[in-house]
Amino acid sequence: MTLPCRIRAPGPGDEAGWRKLWQDYLAFYGVTAPPEVADALWRRILEPHEPVHALVAEARQGFFGAGRLVGFANYVLHPQTLGPQPVCYMEDLFVVDDARGQGVGRAIIETLMDKGRVEGWPRITWHTHEANEAARALYEKIVPSDPFIRYKVKLK
Ligand SMILES: CC(C)(COP(=O)(O)OP(=O)(O)OC[C@H]1O[C@@H](n2cnc3c(N)ncnc32)[C@H](O)[C@@H]1OP(=O)(O)O)[C@@H](O)C(=O)NCCC(=O)NCCS
Secondary structure, eight states: OOOSEEEEOOOGGGHHHHHHHHHHHHHHTTOOOOHHHHHHHHHHHHOTTSSEEEEEEEEOTTSSSTTOEEEEEEEEEEOOSSSSSOEEEEEEEEEOGGGTTSSHHHHHHHHHHHHHHHHTOSOEEOOOOTTOHHHHHHHHHHOOOOSOOOOOOOOO
């Protein structure tokens, strides 16, 4: 099956497309964030020395409008205690409605895995809600969930 998109790091020209995906992602979770949050996040994604990064899925010719951004992942690299290499946490993953079920989400994660192998990250982790069946169906095809349980204390 031809992948309908190309997965790559975003550049300055992707701002409008990335912002639309970010808004749709927030809407999916029923949350709102002031525009300053997206402004700061986008600035950090474009700044190579920041630990916040992204991948975007750009539609190929003949699929969903060539050049349109149809998916993204935002991820952070952070230090760990078991070695000098950074580890990766995937924060956000989103594919637009009309591009779902065609391998875009899987391609984004696999591209992140390839990048991590090249750069020597020991692992990538992420969470999802137990009721998110689509996300879990995708994730279970990549790796089974592990037995760790998350704890969260809200401080404000
Ligand atoms: C979860 C999400 C990213 C999946 O993206 P996608 O591009 O549709 O996923 P893919 O097409 O790459 O699916 C990969 C596999 O997962 C399975 N899958 C994906 N969505 C599924 C669904 N709704 N029901 C059953 N299986 C599903 C597919 O069968 C596919 O398996 P295959 O590769 O063997 O055919 C997308 O549904 C989405 O953006 N949802 C809203 C935001 C969200 O939940 N993000 C995750 C937050 S943790």
